Amino acid sequence: MKRLVVGAHYGLMDWLAQRVTAIFMAAYTLIVFAATLLGGVASSREAWHAFMANGFIRYLTFLFIVSLCYHAWVGVRDIWMDYVQPAAIRVTLHMLTLFALVGYAGWAVQIIWRL
Amino acid sequence: MPPEIAKPRPKYLALHQIRLPLAGYASILHRVSGAGLFLMLPLLIWLLQLSLEPTADGAAMFSAVMGNLLVKLILLGLLWAFLHHFCMGIRILLIDVQIGVEKQQAHSSAMAVMVVSLALTLILGLKLLGAY
Numbered sequence: 001m002k003r004l005v006v007g008a009h010y011g012l013m014d015w016l017a018q019r020v021t022a023i024f025m026a027a028y029t030l031i032v033f034a035a036t037l038l039g040g041v042a043s044s045r046e047a048w049h050a051f052m053a054n055g056f057i058r059y060l061t062f063l064f065i066v067s068l069c070y071h072a073w074v075g076v077r078d079i080w081m082d083y084v085q086p087a088a089i090r091v092t093l094h095m096l097t098l099f100a101l102v103g104y105a106g107w108a109v110q111i112i113w114r115l
Numbered sequence: 116m117p118p119e120i121a122k123p124r125p126k127y128l129a130l131h132q133i134r135l136p137l138a139g140y141a142s143i144l145h146r147v148s149g150a151g152l153f154l155m156l157p158l159l160i161w162l163l164q165l166s167l168e169p170t171a172d173g174a175a176m177f178s179a180v181m182g183n184l185l186v187k188l189i190l191l192g193l194l195w196a197f198l199h200h201f202c203m204g205i206r207i208l209l210i211d212v213q214i215g216v217e218k219q220q221a222h223s224s225a226m227a228v229m230v231v232s233l234a235l236t237l238i239l240g241l242k243l244l245g246a247y
Contacts, residue, residue: 019211022204029201045174049167072156075149104156111164 014074021067028064053115065108069101138225145203148196155193158186191240198239199232 036042041051051057076097084090135143152159165177180186206224209215215224241247 019208022208026201026204045166045177049169052167072149072153075146076153079146079150100156104160108160108163111160111167115167 017070018074021071024067025064025071028060028067031060049115052112058112058115061112062109065105065112069105073097073101136222136225137229138221141199141203141206141225141228144199145207148200148203151196152193152200155189158189159193187244190243191236194240194243195232195236198235199228202228202232 032041035051039051041047052061077094080090080093080097084093162177162180165173165180168174168177206215206228209224210221215221
């Protein structure tokens with residue numbers, strides 16, 4: 001049996017995930033932008049804190065963070081797959097990317113969850 | 116063998132001689148902007164943290180960091196990266212559903228991505244730099 005440590009058998013799933021996370025993040029961006037422009041949520045630190053501490057916004061922000069990290073994982077992994085051929089180096093870069101993104105996700109979620 | 120088939124091999128690509136269509140450059144910039152955003156994620160999360168710090172120390176730290184010229188320049192670059200990635204992403208999603216697939220439309224939409232993302236960077240960037 002031929003075993004591969006790298007490959008693209010998960011292509012369709014990731015292609016779809018890239019689109020779904022992109023659509024969610026675009027919608028979130030427009031919501032926050034509209035709230036800034038029309039609701040003045042960035043006019044003061046207190047207003048910004050209250051906005052981000054709102055339960056529904058926090059829920060959306062949590063989904064945004066998860067979407068961003070998944071989206072970045074697929075995108076950065078594609079860059080490594082395109083330019084780095086040696087399997088050992090590529091897998092190492094994949095792992096470093098994953099560690100970084102999972103850590104960022106934990107850090108960012110912790111910021112919004114203690115508000 | 117006819118002479119026109121006997122081409123010199125191997126053939127190496129001269130990258131500086133390749134003339135890409137505008138959509139090709141927009142596509143490369145989509146990748147570059149995505150990579151830049153990924154590399155600067157720690158800075159952005161740190162700024163989010165400082166912006167939500169309830170203490171006076173946090174507020175002072177946030178102001179100090181945002182007042183730093185290097186940080187401003189990086190954020191200006193990231194602003195363009197985000198806007199380009201955003202606009203180009205919408206273009207990709209539209210092409211996925213068969214909108215704007217024709218050659219002329221694809222060229223126009225690539226031009227629109229470049230122009231809109233740069234214009235928005237100018238408008239929002241002036242705000243970032245405190246011009247208004």
